[in-house]
Amino acid sequence: MSATAEQPASSAPPRQAVRATIFLQPIAAPAVLGYFAAASGFLLFGVWFAGELGGAKGATVLFPFLLLFSGVGQLSAGLWSYRARDAVGASLFGVWGGFWIAYGFLWLLDTAHVLALPLFAHGFGALGQWFIYMAVITWTTAFAALGRSPFQFASQAVASVAATIACAGLIAGSAGWQHAAGWIFVAASALFMYHGTAYMLNALFGQIVLPHFSWRRAENVFGEEPLAPIQVPDAEPGVKVGQ
Amino acid sequence: MASLRQTSAATGTSDGATTPRPPLGVFLQPIAPPVTLGLWGFFGSTMVISTWILGWWGAPGPKDPGYFFVFNAVIGGVVQFAAGIWSFRARDYVASSLLTMWGTFWVGWGIVQALGATHAITIPPFTTPQPAFAIWFIPLGIFTFVGSIAALSPRHGGLALWLLLFTVGIGSWLFCIGLWTGNTTWTDVAAWFFIVGACAAWYVGAMTMLASAWRRVILPLGKFTRRANIPGQRIEFPTEYTGGQPGVRQGAV
Numbered sequence: 001m002s003a004t005a006e007q008p009a010s011s012a013p014p015r016q017a018v019r020a021t022i023f024l025q026p027i028a029a030p031a032v033l034g035y036f037a038a039a040s041g042f043l044l045f046g047v048w049f050a051g052e053l054g055g056a057k058g059a060t061v062l063f064p065f066l067l068l069f070s071g072v073g074q075l076s077a078g079l080w081s082y083r084a085r086d087a088v089g090a091s092l093f094g095v096w097g098g099f100w101i102a103y104g105f106l107w108l109l110d111t112a113h114v115l116a117l118p119l120f121a122h123g124f125g126a127l128g129q130w131f132i133y134m135a136v137i138t139w140t141t142a143f144a145a146l147g148r149s150p151f152q153f154a155s156q157a158v159a160s161v162a163a164t165i166a167c168a169g170l171i172a173g174s175a176g177w178q179h180a181a182g183w184i185f186v187a188a189s190a191l192f193m194y195h196g197t198a199y200m201l202n203a204l205f206g207q208i209v210l211p212h213f214s215w216r217r218a219e220n221v222f223g224e225e226p227l228a229p230i231q232v233p234d235a236e237p238g239v240k241v242g243q
Numbered sequence: 244m245a246s247l248r249q250t251s252a253a254t255g256t257s258d259g260a261t262t263p264r265p266p267l268g269v270f271l272q273p274i275a276p277p278v279t280l281g282l283w284g285f286f287g288s289t290m291v292i293s294t295w296i297l298g299w300w301g302a303p304g305p306k307d308p309g310y311f312f313v314f315n316a317v318i319g320g321v322v323q324f325a326a327g328i329w330s331f332r333a334r335d336y337v338a339s340s341l342l343t344m345w346g347t348f349w350v351g352w353g354i355v356q357a358l359g360a361t362h363a364i365t366i367p368p369f370t371t372p373q374p375a376f377a378i379w380f381i382p383l384g385i386f387t388f389v390g391s392i393a394a395l396s397p398r399h400g401g402l403a404l405w406l407l408l409f410t411v412g413i414g415s416w417l418f419c420i421g422l423w424t425g426n427t428t429w430t431d432v433a434a435w436f437f438i439v440g441a442c443a444a445w446y447v448g449a450m451t452m453l454a455s456a457w458r459r460v461i462l463p464l465g466k467f468t469r470r471a472n473i474p475g476q477r478i479e480f481p482t483e484y485t486g487g488q489p490g491v492r493q494g495a496v
Contacts, residue, residue, distance in 0.1 A: 018267060019267070019268050021270055021271065022270075022482050023272045024272070024483070024484070024487070025490050025491070026488035026489065026490045027489055027490045029488070029489045031489075075322065075325075078280065079325055081275060082329050082332070083274055083489075084275070084489030084490050085274060085481070085489070085493040085494060086493075086494050087275040087451075087494075088452065088456050088495070089495050090275045090277070090279070090280055091448070094322055094325075095280065095283055095318065097322070098284065098318035099314065099318060101317045101321070102314040102316070103314075105313045106313050106314075109313070114360050114361055115309060115310065115360055124310070125300050125301050125307070126291075126301065126307050126311040127310070129291050129301075129311065130314045133283075133286065133290055133291070134287075137286075137287070140445075140452070140453075141452070143453065144453050144457070145456065147453075147456045171300070203488070226486065227486055227487070227488070229486075229488050230484065230491065241488070
């Protein structure tokens with residue numbers, strides 16, 4: 001379609017005269033949903049992985065929430081991050097969203113007696129293998145986030161450490177390492193909750209309420225107003241900010 | 244299309260009135276690079292199954308895929324497919340076609356494994372010839388190899404992308420031979436090609452994302468212009484209003 005549109009017909013102006021406009025469309029930050037969904041997944045999985053939620057089969061009542069909010073919700077945030085031009089968010093939330101969807105389905109299959117999942121404490125190599133690549137990917141997004149904010153790097157690095165220890169614990173069948181990974185996931189959850197909350201409050205109040213401790217000093221000063229959204233205040237949602 | 248060409252004409256309506264046609268315009272909308280998410284879905288799925296084929300972990304037979312197929316089907320399948328569809332907006336011919344193709348492959352493979360898990364079908368080991376599965380890899384190999392030729396384009400290609408597509412394309416054909424004949428030497432050699440391709444996929448995805456996040460080249464992608472391979476070099480200058488919301492400025496706000 002675009003190729004045809006760019007080829008002028010005989011009655012159309014010459015190609016050089018076609019006016020190309022760069023179209024920037026503001027949206028609400030998908031990182032809010034992404035961080036909330038990621039934090040929820042880390043919290044639920046982390047507490048269960050640490051052995052605090054009803055034993056090995058306690059996850060059978062966790063998986064629908066992991067599958068839908070941490071999975072589908074986070075993947076949606078990842079895909080909307082393309083429009084937000086947020087390469088880190090798109091990759092981080094997209095991959096972890098997919099992971100929680102798959103993890104939820106795995107427990108769904110176990111609950112429906114299609115599969116019989118092994119006891120994690122005795123080792124689960126297939127899931128441990130996937131945690132290797134989740135760790136590699138999360139370490140990579142952490143270094144990408146370092147370009148903007150050392151605090152966001154630290155938060156993602158904590159999640160990366162949790163995934164790294166989880167893969168070791170699952171492959172080796174070590175309950176101790178699994179419990180340690182679980183609590184580190186909980187720590188990552190707290191940090192992710194902070195970032196999601198900060199994105200939301202800073203945008204809603206129009207000033208810095210919670211800083212992300214970015215390299216730009218102006219983004220860390222309480223009460224500073226780094227944003228001035230373009231809007232027509234008495235127009236419809238989309239043209240104005242909010243509804 | 245017709246309406247775009249007749250920019251200077253008027254439109255007749257049923258009551259005889261005319262309304263001017265809107266002027267011809269082209270909207271260009273920047274987005275984050277979708278290729279990273281797609282390539283990382285490919286990376287994880289391909290590494291898990293290739294290392295399993297080579298016996299680096301797990302046990303031979305259908306038991307282990309019965310556990311990890313869901314992750315391959317979702318992260319390698321659905322997620323990679325979504326990134327492929329978004330690549331249409333990035334106007335990326337290679338990513339939109341090949342990420343979507345490999346995404347559908349992993350979903351399809353996941354369905355086969357799910358049928359095996361529910362005992363609707365019996366999945367044979369690689370030592371049993373299975374031409375019906377082997378033939379999948381003929382089009383996969385052909386189109387991936389065509390992508391590797393496209394990756395040599397001086398304007399849009401790069402050596403890292405070429406390495407990824409070339410090794411996966413060749414690996415697909417070798418895997419096809421192995422499955423067709425039941426000879427695991429071929430599937431093992433193919434798995435090595437897939438591992439090289441998967442590592443290249445991680446590298447291309449990572450460097451693309453890092454360049455977007457840091458706004459400069461971090462490590463070279465082997466592009467065919469010298470400037471695009473110099474670490475620290477700025478090669479993209481985003482159009483943005485820095486006080487705006489996501490979409491109007493680059494990155495999360």
